[in-house]
Each structure stands twice: as C-alpha cells, then as structure tokens.
Amino acid sequence: MTLASCVRWIARDVTFEFPRPMVVMGIVNTTPDSFADGGQFLNTDSAVDHALRLTDEGAEIIDIGGESTRPGSDPVPAEEELRRVIPVIERLAKRGGATLSIDTQKPAVAKMALNAGASIVNDIAANRDSPEMWQVVAEAKSGYVCMHMLGTPQTMQAEPHYDDVLREVGEFFAERLGTLAEHGVAAGQVALDPGIGFGKTLEHNIKLLSGLNRFTVSQRPLLVGVSRKSVIGKQLGTPTSERLPASLACAVWSAIKGAHMVRVHDVAETVQAVRMAEALIGNC
Secondary structure, three states: OOOOOEEEEEOOEEOOOOOOOOEEEEEEEEEOOOOOOOOOOOHHHHHHHHHHHHHHOOOOOOEEEEEOOOOOOOOEEEEHHHHHHHHHHHHHHHHHOOEEEEOOOOOOOOOHHHHHHOOOEEOOOOOOOOOHHHHHHHHOOOOEEOOOOOOOOOOOOOOOOOHHHHHHHHHHHHHHHHHHHHOOOOHEEEEEEEOOOOOOOOOHHHHHHHHHHHHHHOOOEEEOOOOHHHHHHHHHHHOOOHHHHHHHOOOOHHHHHHOOOOOOOOOHHHHHHHHHHHHHHHHO
C-alpha cells in the first residue's frame, strides 16, 4: 500500500493539494472516432450536458478533447479541433464548477482553449520537443499533464520496445521536468501520466500499473488513465462496452499505489469505488 505524498499542483487560479481524496477527471470527447464514445457528443449542447452530468457525479476536472488519439487515428486540422472544443469550453467556463482541461497536442489549440477558460493542458505528445507548447503553458501558468508516449498515435503500437519500461518511463519524466523548467514551466504546474496504452504492449501496461508507486517519488501528482482501454480487452477478452468492472479495479489499484488522479468515462461509479478504497486504505 502506498499513500499519496505531499504535493501541490497549480493550474492557473486552481490549486490541488495532496494528500486529499483522489481527483476524478471526467472525459468529454467531441470526436466522431474516439475508441470508447466517438460520435456521442459531437454537438456543443450534448457535450456541455455530458460535462455537467459528470460534474454532478463528482468529476473535479473535465477533460475536453477534439481529436482522437487512439492507435492509428488520423490527425485533425487545428481549425476543426478548435471548432469542436472552444464553444464547449466557453459555455462551461461561464457556468463555473469543475476545472477545465484541454486534451490536445497543438499549441494553437491549447492557447485558444486557455483563453476560453481552460486551466489545464493535457498533452499526450509531451515526448516531442515543443518550445511553442511550453511557452503557451508557461505564459498562462496553466497546469500541464506530461504524458509518456513512444512515437505518435499513428506509429506508437508498431512493436514498442523497452529494456525496462518502469525505469525508462521514470527517466523520461525526470528529463521532461528538467526541460520544462528550462522553458519556464515550473515543476508545480506539472502532473505526470505514464501513458497506459500509448506505445506499450499488454506486458508493458501491466508492469506500469503494477509499479505505479515508482512514479510517486517525483513529488509531482500522478494521473492514471485506464478507463475502457484496450489493455483491459487484451487481458480479459472483453469488448469496450463491457470494461467498466475492470476499469474500476484499475482505478482502485491506482489509489492503493498512490496515484493522485484518474481519468475516466464513468465518473459516478469511479467516485464510489475510489472513496471506498480510500476509507479502507486509511484504516490499514
């Protein structure tokens, strides 16, 4: 059992201080082709309604994405991504409530989303050198999720290889924190995500989940996203629509191993699961 260490995450005018109950980040995909919910929230009204429902269910962060990053997905032009996400962010920002996060690889989209009311940039492409993205984050003093990935969504599952996946992901985090600091992004703005399913085999994903506590020593908050992912399907043979029980198991396991946040589709169920786990952990 690993308890969350004392860390602070600053996202503009919002500060998350740990240890505290696990933060649940709710997913809102405004895409036609996301692996779990593509096409369900294509128009602004449905996306906003879904975000408000997730907030009512206990999501403290709403992560809004306008480009699918599933393995093999096609890139989306910035103009189309902006068309999908900016109206949603603007309307939610006016309503208040949950902290808003933009799930994007593009500096231009990140900048516009932050101007529209987002406080966090969730960057799945933190593996590439992008001074422009880091400048956007530094100037806005936004939160920044630094996720590990090999290659790009188009190439990441082409025979990914590691000599020691836990060590190499940990080394990536250490290197990125240094590089981000050099570009004006303070450590207090950064959360880390091991990138389950992004450039990893089933074995790599299981090893990362088993060793999540290895990453809590960085004194940065750890975000874990396993909800409905293919690692569950490959391990158990279940289709996407039947992966809720295993997704909850992974969220509970993440809490046990000291993760600070989970990114999920099923917020109400996850909140119940992790709060019960926390009660049990606190009495061990």
